[in-house]
Amino acid sequence: MWVVETAATATHVVxxxxxxxxxxxxxxxASKMRGRKLKLVIAGAWVLAxxxxxxxxxxxxxxxKRDSCYETWANPVHAKIYSAFxxxxxx
Numbered sequence: 001m002w003v004v005e006t007a008a009t010a011t012h013v014v015x016x017x018x019x020x021x022x023x024x025x026x027x028x029x030a031s032k033m034r035g036r037k038l039k040l041v042i043a044g045a046w047v048l049a050x051x052x053x054x055x056x057x058x059x060x061x062x063x064x065k066r067d068s069c070y071e072t073w074a075n076p077v078h079a080k081i082y083s084a085f086x087x088x089x090x091x
Contacts, residue, residue, distance in 0.1 A: 002049075002052075002053050002056070003046075003049045003050055003052075003053050004049070005049075006048065006049035006052055006053070007045045007046045007048075007049035010044075010045035010048055010049065011041075011042060011045045014041050014045065052085070052086070055078075055082050056071070056082070059071045059072055059073050059079075060072075
């Protein structure tokens with residue numbers, strides 16, 4: 001779920017940026033997303049999304065008693081850094 005959300009957000013940012021330049025700066029024709037460039041941008045959004053979730057997958061632990069997952073970080077600072085990155089990534 002988080003991977004799809006991150007990929008969708010990144011794709012929407014790219015589309016918004018491209019549309020902004022297409023309508024407000026029409027003299028910049030190189031910014032149009034077509035063909036190979038579009039495919040690379042979408043693939044990049046998905047790679048970014050998957051990579052941003054790798055730490056979360058690494059630290060998740062399943063608890064049978066609570067029947068749920070929770071994060072077990074070796075260093076609490078890493079958890080804070082990851083949480084800040086995730087928040088910035090979703091904005």
